Every structure is written in C-alpha cells, then in structure tokens.
Amino acid sequence: MDSRDLPEPSLPGVLDRCWALLAEGQRLRHSPFHQGVLGTLSRRGPATRYVVLRQVDREQGVLGFHTDRRSEKWGEIERDPRVSLCFFGQGQQIRAEGLARRHAGDAPAELAWKRTGLMSRRCYLATPGPGTVLPGPGSGLPAPLATRRPEEAESAAGWVHFGLVQVVLARLEWLNLAFEGHRRARFVREGGRWRGEWCVP
Numbered sequence: 001m002d003s004r005d006l007p008e009p010s011l012p013g014v015l016d017r018c019w020a021l022l023a024e025g026q027r028l029r030h031s032p033f034h035q036g037v038l039g040t041l042s043r044r045g046p047a048t049r050y051v052v053l054r055q056v057d058r059e060q061g062v063l064g065f066h067t068d069r070r071s072e073k074w075g076e077i078e079r080d081p082r083v084s085l086c087f088f089g090q091g092q093q094i095r096a097e098g099l100a101r102r103h104a105g106d107a108p109a110e111l112a113w114k115r116t117g118l119m120s121r122r123c124y125l126a127t128p129g130p131g132t133v134l135p136g137p138g139s140g141l142p143a144p145l146a147t148r149r150p151e152e153a154e155s156a157a158g159w160v161h162f163g164l165v166q167v168v169l170a171r172l173e174w175l176n177l178a179f180e181g182h183r184r185a186r187f188v189r190e191g192g193r194w195r196g197e198w199c200v201p
C-alpha cells in the first residue's frame with residue numbers, strides 16, 4: 001500500500017503514539033527518544049542541553065530526569081521552573097513544556113537513586129561539581145574512580161549530589177515529517193485531561 005493511502009491519524013491516536021515513543025525512550029537505551037534536549041531559562045538567556053529520559057508517567061503527565069544538584073540547570077530550575085524538553089526520532093519531533101519539580105533527599109529521589117546503576121552513579125562522585133574550571137582536561141573524578149565502576153559503598157558519596165527533576169507537563173506537541181505532507185498536533189493539559197488540536201506544521 002502506498003503511504004499516501006494510509007488513514008490520517010486521530011488526535012487520541014497521536015497522543016497515544018507520543019506517550020508510547022516516550023515510554024520506549026525511557027526503557028530502551030538505543031531509542032532516539034532515550035535523551036532529549038532540556039531548555040531552561042538561565043541568567044544569560046535560554047540554555048539547552050541533553051538529558052536522559054528516566055521517568056515517563058502518562059497518568060500524572062510527568063517526564064523525569066536525573067541531574068547533579070551542583071549543576072547550573074539545578075539552580076536555573078530553582079529560579080524559574082518553566083522548562084521544555086524536545087525529542088526527535090523516526091521522523092517525529094515531540095516537544096513538551098511544563099513546570100519542573102526538584103527532588104533532593106526525599107522519597108522520590110531515593111527511589112530513583114536506588115534504581116540508578118553504578119556507572120551512572122559515578123557521575124555524582126566528581127569533586128568539585130560540574131562546570132568547575134580545571135587546570136587541564138579531566139573528569140573531576142577521584143583518581144581511582146576515573147577508570148572503573150565504583151563499588152556500591154563508594155557510590156554512596158554521590159547521593160548528596162543527586163537530584164531528580166520531574167516535569168509536570170502542561171503542553172505536548174507532535175510534528176511528523178512526511179513526503180506526502182507534514183502533520184502537527186498540539187495538546188494542552190487542563191484538569192488532568194489532554195485537549196488536542198491540529199495545526200499547520
């Protein structure tokens with residue numbers, strides 16, 4: 001069948017597809033949706049960087065990622081919790097906007113930390129923190145850890161630097177690029193329900 005003969009998707013179908021792609025991104029390391037570009041508002045203006053998608057909760061409308069509490073983004077989110085996330089894969093762009101909630105030292109952060117592998121925990125063992133100027137190229141990790149996975153007990157020192165950020169989505173947008181015509185749909189979350197509309201790509 002020619003792809004032009006495929007039926008147009010419905011708005012609920014598009015919403016399902018967005019959440020399915022995001023859920024796959026969280027689960028599968030090789031999915032293009034495993035990482036997205038996070039946009040925050042810094043003192044210099046808009047700031048973007050990749051983060052790994054660690055939580056996807058359709059029921060709550062939440063996307064979560066982990067970060068170091070000493071990072072610039074952590075402070076930026078404290079000053080202004082409005083953030084955006086942008087993903088692209090399989091010809092589809094997903095843009096998400098919402099308010100970020102920071103978790104540090106609380107039960108959601110603890111659960112996320114317990115599920116974090118030792119190699120990922122190693123990122124939180126750098127001293128001093130991310131962004132600090134070094135005299136030359138380096139990882140910031142204590143020398144013995146630079147080339148190996150930390151032991152469980154060693155990794156515990158990273159807990160004080162570990163932060164979970166949950167973005168409570170207010171807006172979700174899907175753009176599908178296709179030879180036979182791009183399609184774009186926008187969803188706004190009101191009272192826990194998503195209201196969708198088509199728009200010009």
Ligand SMILES: Cc1cc2nc3c(=O)[nH]c(=O)nc-3n(C[C@H](O)[C@H](O)[C@H](O)COP(=O)(O)O)c2cc1C
Pocket residue numbers: 035047048049050051052053065066067068071072073074130131
């Ligand atoms: C593919 C990829 C995934 C990344 N995932 C994360 C992440 O999940 N959390 C994080 O804090 N930084 C992550 N980083 C590093 C950030 O992009 C960024 O360089 C770092 O966090 C410092 O950002 P900031 O100074 O704006 O806080 C990732 C980078 C890449 C390239």
